[in-house]
Amino acid sequence: MASRFNISGKKAVVTGGGSGIGKALAGALSAEGCEVTIIGRRAEVLEAVANEIGATALVGDVANMSDLKRLVSEIGSADILINAAGINLRQPVDEITEDTWDQTIDVNLKAVFFLSRALVAGMKERGWGKIINIASLQSERAFANSVPYGASKGGVMQLTRAMAEAWSKDGITVNALGPGFFPTELTAPVYGNPEKLNELAAQTAMGRNGELEDLVGPTLFFASAASDYVTGQTLYVDGGFTAK
């Protein structure tokens, strides 16, 4: 009997696949035999990663609706979608502007819905699809200097439930990973502060921050038939941070 985790031959799309968590997860899907497309704005970075992990690069801004339309027509169809593109502009609450608010919500929340909805059509036809959103500790907890980011990630957790409600009867599961702290470009300001980093590690049950490989197992679960009766859930991959 084929393993419930087998995803060989599936078509996967990973936004934000040119760096950090998206890159790690795109690489893991490629290693499992998926045909992977990665999306990001920086063409050079994306091309280099695509070559490294054996993926196709598609350059575009997922927060821009005309780019999104073009990206969808270039993708064609997908069995697995990982919405990993995200930004955290980190501003003190009194310095947040309408522009930084909108940018954050557009990338972290709006793009997740509109890209998912566009790709769901093909998943419905095949009666099978896996959407994996990237939530955050900030879906649950408030952190200083991250008001729009926290709002967007709280939204991602609820959007995950709403999309699951809309599409699960068509054979599509929608789930989210809630990473703790992982070393990426997005968290460079945190990783540049060893004292803060140690404090964060001490807030986990395991006493350490995340390594990108820690996200691979949960992703393969959500991306495969192994999770066919799991939908609308956010799984915290945080060393027990939210359990404490």
Ligand SMILES: NC(=O)c1ccc[n+]([C@@H]2O[C@H](COP(=O)([O-])OP(=O)(O)OC[C@H]3O[C@@H](n4cnc5c(N)ncnc54)[C@H](OP(=O)(O)O)[C@@H]3O)[C@@H](O)[C@H]2O)c1
């Ligand atoms: N690192 C952590 O500890 C942590 C914890 C919880 C949640 N997360 C979430 O994990 C996800 C990945 O973040 P990361 O930590 O891996 O940071 P990262 O390395 O900065 O990755 C973010 C990716 O998103 C892409 N991106 C940003 N805006 C985009 C846009 N408008 N259109 C297309 N692509 C865009 C970036 O590529 P371009 O700049 O080339 O567009 C980049 O590859 C994010 O949703 C983040 O919120 C991270």
